Amino acid sequence: MKTKHLTFALAALAAIACNDNDMKLQQGYIGPSDIRVTDGRMSPEVLLSLGRLSDPQLSPDGKTILYGVSYTSIPENRSVRNLFTIPVEGGEKTPLTLDGKSISNARWAPDGRSIYFLQGGQVWQAPYKGGKLGKRVQVTDIPKGVDEFALSPDGSQLMYVSTVRSAVERPSDADPMLDKAKAYATEDLMYRHWDHWVEEINHTYVAPLGNGLVTEGLDILGEDAPYQLPNGPFGGIGNLAWSPDGRYIAYSCKKLTGKEYAFSTDTEIYLYSILTGETAVIPVGGGYDTDPVWSPDGSRLAWLSMERDGYEADKVRLLVGDVHYEEVSEGQAALPYVDHIVDLTSGFPYNADGPVWAADSKSLYFHSLVDGLQGIFNVIADSETAFFRLTAPTLWFDFGSPFAVLQDGTLLATYCSMDFPTELVAVKDNSIEQITFENGHILDQLDKHETEARYVKTADGGEMLTWVLFPPQFDPTKEYPAIEICLGGPQGTLSQGWSYRWNYCLMAHQGYVVVLPNRHGTTAFGQPWCEQISGDYIGLNMQDYLAAADMIKAEPYVGKLAACGASYGGYSVYYLAGIHGNTYDCFIAHAGIFNEEHMYMTTEEMWFPNWDNGGLHEYAYTPGETGPHGDGETFGGIRQGGSPWSSAPKAVRHYANSPHKLVQNWHTPILCIHGGSDFRVPYDEGMAAFNAAQLMGVPSKLIVFPDENHWILQPQNALYWHRSYFAWLDRWLRPAAE
Secondary structure, rough: OOOOEOOOEEEOOOOHHHHHHOOOOOOOOOOOEEOEEEEOOHHHHHHHHHEEEEEEEEOOOOEEEEEEEEEOOOOEEEEEEEEEEEEEEOOEEEEEEOOOOOOOOOEEEOOEEEEEEOOOOOOEEEEEOOOOOOEEEEEEEOOOOOEEEEOOOOOOEEEEEEEEEOOEEEEHHHHHHOOOOOEEEOOOOOOEOOOOOEEEEEEEEEEEOOOEEEEEOOOOOOOOOOOOOOOOOOOOOOHEEOOOOOOOOEEEEEOOHHHHHHHHHEEEEEEEOOOOOOOOEEEOOOOOEEEEEEOOOOOEEEEEEEOOOOOOOOOOOEEEEEEEEEEEEEOEOOOOOEEEEEOOOOOOOOOOOOEEEOOOEEEEEEEEEEEEEEEEEEEEEEOOEEEEEOOOOOOOOOEEEOOOEEOOEEEEEEEEEEEEEEEEEEOOOOOOEEEEOOOOOHHHOOOOOOOEEEEEEOOOEEEEEEEOOOOOOOOOOOOHHHHHHHEEOOEEEEOOOOOOOOHHHHHOOOOOEEEEEEEOOOOOOOOOHHHHHOOOOOOHHHHHHHHHHHHHHHHOEEEEEEEEEEEEEHHHHHHHHHHHOOOOOOOEEOOOOOOOOHHOOOOOOOOOEEEEEEOOOOOOOOOOOOOOOOOOOOOOOOEEEOOOOOOOHHHHHHEEEEEEHHHHHHOOOOEEEEOOOOOOOOOOHHHHEEEEEHOOOEEEEEEEEEEOOOOOOOOHHHHHHHHHHHHHHHHOOOOOOO
16 A cells, blocks of 8 residues: 555644633543545545534524544544534534543433533533533432433433443352353353353443432333343433323343344334333334334324344334323323334335334334435325435435434435435425535635446346445556455445445555446345345355456456455355355455354344344345244254254355355455444454465465454554555555556
8 A cells, every 4th residue: 555645633622712711621532533634545544534523412592513523543542532513503512521531322401501411421411501511410329330321302201321230240240259150151142242252241221310419210111120121232322202191111132031032033022111110022023123203292103113022124114003002090091002003114125223203293204225315205104105205315315214304304314325424404395405514624625526326237127226436536557456345244235435444545546556346235125135144155256256256356447456355244254265266366354154054053133144144045025024024943942944054945055155165266355344343243253264264275364353342442442453554455466566
């Protein structure tokens, strides 16, 4: 990789601090980068210097947006998040904090006169006046800390997430004298999850505000309940919702443990009474039911739902039901019940996400990936067919669901693209107006590049959307190396999203043509296209990759070609290494699955390999179809049709073609990268692939990050990852003279 001529400095904002006696620059503060780009090219250093905007909240008076931005210091190997405000019409942003420790989960008080936020594992409150924060007051002192919180609609109650002990045993449980011993003991599954040993699990609590420091709350699940709320590993406070009157909480929970938890996605919606502590379930069954949202008038509840248990990539439906309240005595109400449940998206062939009610309770907004772009949609709550796309498909951006709707119908949302990270935007009548320009001072220094949308013919006669990114100042008379990206998931989409890890704009700026095929198994092209990959990892999607490779290699401006991918994309790389012939000139696999048999017996959430490795009956998807769908053989009382010991035909075929059984065909240089704390795809998968390559005499390299999980998150680790990634590509794809 060529040397970049860059200078670094931190914008200290000292002038702002001096002019505002209420806001002082705190020790450890990290501010916006003042990086200078002298050659017009994005580099890994530039990527890590960008501010990361998140969690916008509209003030109660509808005039001001509160949000946070994280800034990174590579030398200090850390990031700090501070708070800002900006008028809804845009303009200058105002910093509210200049802290050296991150602030998150900031929320307006219902009257708009103060702001609550999370810092140091506790909730704080500060008055807000004249665009400034006043003296901060600590609200909670929870012994195990607070992970997230939400205020009740009237601001009188606090719902917060903390932790309780799990069923995993420690030596000190058997003998208190062994308090310095470190071991975990279990007699059931789910003893580790994603990137941590499950010593503790999430629980959610409710406590009144206004009576002094909150030191404890009422556990919604009950102190001894063995369930997680919110669900792990990525479920957040968004899976719980206050009713408009503050008397009830709707929440999503998978009330299973051990093997049942590991093999199931059956997550239900529950209603909890603040007054009585009673809980009732909305009996839907099936797979994931998440993201409950009450209509503003309290008459309806909407949520996201998957029909089939054990399948994480089932169609995500938007369900809505009528909420009924019954008085049992004066001033006392029984738990409401929900009936007349309707799938508002039965006629919509794509996934719904991020539901938000309109102020009149008559319709909902949501976002959805459709034909490779994430747009905002509106659906009438009394109709299953009245859909309206509010962002034109000609807008090559990925939009999030609106976080607010103004009185004139303007939607306030976030958006991004392959060319820039998240910003705030106003959407109305298919037109957009950007509100924030967090990274304009950096991105304006970069040369522009071009992106094309191409359609590649697939082996089964389909049309595959394939994005192609060209280097800045692209000259078709010259020759360029190319990178083909193998998507993870396996169900996902290569859309116009921005990533700080697999950043395609960065790849193009390093002088590569970047090819992004939305092969079979991607989620933005209807459920049949998505479902085809389950039980057929070695089939059509691999042919899709080879078809995209043939397409780009036919161009006179493309020389050598690499295939790179993470997770299932890493599996794809390992498998392609055994079948490609001479299509590719080098490979990079990050957190890839190499030995499917070993992976099945070492990963944590078993529903994933059980379904996708062939443990399902033949099933042709029909929109709106209901009913049970089996997933193969049962062993030990648990359905394991996708296991290595299953006789299900798809499973037998799947394991017979595991990438590790094709290493005798490997001959192409390969880089294997893995995180040592990755429990979804354990790091010995990458180690085994590297060892096999070494034993076959294939040029290869192994990089293990012992403190990272499925992703590489720490700034200096991320910088080393990017430098290693491009160094390997440059080594094998560029002519020696270049």
